[in-house]
Amino acid sequence: MITLQAQWKCIKNAEDLxxxxxxxxxxxxxxxxxxxxxxxWIRNEPVxxxxxxxxxxxxxxxxxxxxxxxxxxxxxxxxLELVLQEIDRDPPIHLAVxxxxxxxxxxxxxxxxxxxxxxxxxxxxxxxQKMVESLCERFGEAAEWEGGTVHRFPSxxxxxxxxxxxxxxxxxxxxxxxxxxxxxxxxxxxxxxEELRQMDYAEAKKILLDLPGVGEKVADCILxxxxxxxEAFPVDVWIKRVVEDFYFRGKRLTPKRVRRxxxxxxxxxxxxxxxxxxxxxxxxxxxxxxxxx
DNA sequence: CACCAGGACGGCG
DNA sequence: CGCCGTCATGGT
Numbered sequence: 001m002i003t004l005q006a007q008w009k010c011i012k013n014a015e016d017l018x019x020x021x022x023x024x025x026x027x028x029x030x031x032x033x034x035x036x037x038x039x040x041w042i043r044n045e046p047v048x049x050x051x052x053x054x055x056x057x058x059x060x061x062x063x064x065x066x067x068x069x070x071x072x073x074x075x076x077x078x079x080l081e082l083v084l085q086e087i088d089r090d091p092p093i094h095l096a097v098x099x100x101x102x103x104x105x106x107x108x109x110x111x112x113x114x115x116x117x118x119x120x121x122x123x124x125x126x127x128x129q130k131m132v133e134s135l136c137e138r139f140g141e142a143a144e145w146e147g148g149t150v151h152r153f154p155s156x157x158x159x160x161x162x163x164x165x166x167x168x169x170x171x172x173x174x175x176x177x178x179x180x181x182x183x184x185x186x187x188x189x190x191x192x193x194e195e196l197r198q199m200d201y202a203e204a205k206k207i208l209l210d211l212p213g214v215g216e217k218v219a220d221c222i223l224x225x226x227x228x229x230x231e232a233f234p235v236d237v238w239i240k241r242v243v244e245d246f247y248f249r250g251k252r253l254t255p256k257r258v259r260r261x262x263x264x265x266x267x268x269x270x271x272x273x274x275x276x277x278x279x280x281x282x283x284x285x286x287x288x289x290x291x292x293x
Numbered sequence: 294c295a296c297c298a299g300g301a302c303g304g305c306g
Numbered sequence: 307c308g309c310c311g312t313c314a315t316g317g318t
Contacts, residue, residue: 121300173314215301236299
């Protein structure tokens with residue numbers, strides 16, 4: 001019996017990229033570090049990525065199709081240099097950029113991003129990852145990988161056909177209901193993601209805010225991580241503290257004011273600054289329960 | 294036991 | 307607008 005052995009393929013022109021900071025900074029919930037490589041999903045296809053000696057390698061079932069998908073996912077077409085140059089406007093962000101150089105905003109699937117961040121409300125990242133994996137195991141289509149079986153992220157239609165009882169085992173808590181309702185609306189087809197991508201930030205955001213379980217913060221995450229709206233500035237408890245401490249001497253601000261300040265201060269790439277400040281704050285905090293050592 | 298986690302939501306002033 | 311209590315769950 002002949003078994004197709006997937007091999008590592010190289011992608012040239014993968015400049016200004018730090019895989020670990022990009023994949024493990026809380027933007028996406030399905031990437032796992034395995035030795036010196038990362039296993040995850042792009043366009044709902046299993047992929048392994050590895051960076052070595054300045055070169056980027058990928059492994060996939062269909063390498064020819066995956067090559068372009070990987071480059072698109074990591075946004076390798078854009079010059080990070082120009083983006084960082086524009087947000088590098090003060091000492092705090094300068095330090096974060098210096099430490100995390102190569103962190104890129106991933107261009108993810110909108111539906112998966114919506115579901116993932118809907119589950120992230122009042123929750124912590126490790127548990128969101130477990131919830132997502134639980135959803136995939138139970139309701140996601142099976143795929144082959146390295147002689148074993150892995151599961152894709154379930155489609156909106158797949159979740160829309162379920163009831164809250166069905167996903168009780170996923171332990172989603174009070175997030176089950178809004179996820180199901182959002183899944184039904186997406187499955188209904190009213191959402192044209194490419195149309196949202198063409199809209200401007202405010203217009204697209206207004207539409208997302210209509211979904212149950214989607215408030216300002218989650219909407220901004222969807223816009224930033226899957227709809228190319230790099231001015232979106234998601235304000236969670238972490239970035240709120242960072243902005244208050246670094247830019248307002250610890251004075252308390254409302255999330256709305258934090259967002260407004262950041263978007264005016266950093267400009268059209270405010271969302272990139274947000275991700276650098278967010279990850280920097282979490283990576284270099286004194287106690288770090290989510291990333292031991 | 295309290296408190297926290299990449300919040301959302303409804304009620305109220 | 308801002309503030310407040312509540313929501314389900316698992317970890318410290």
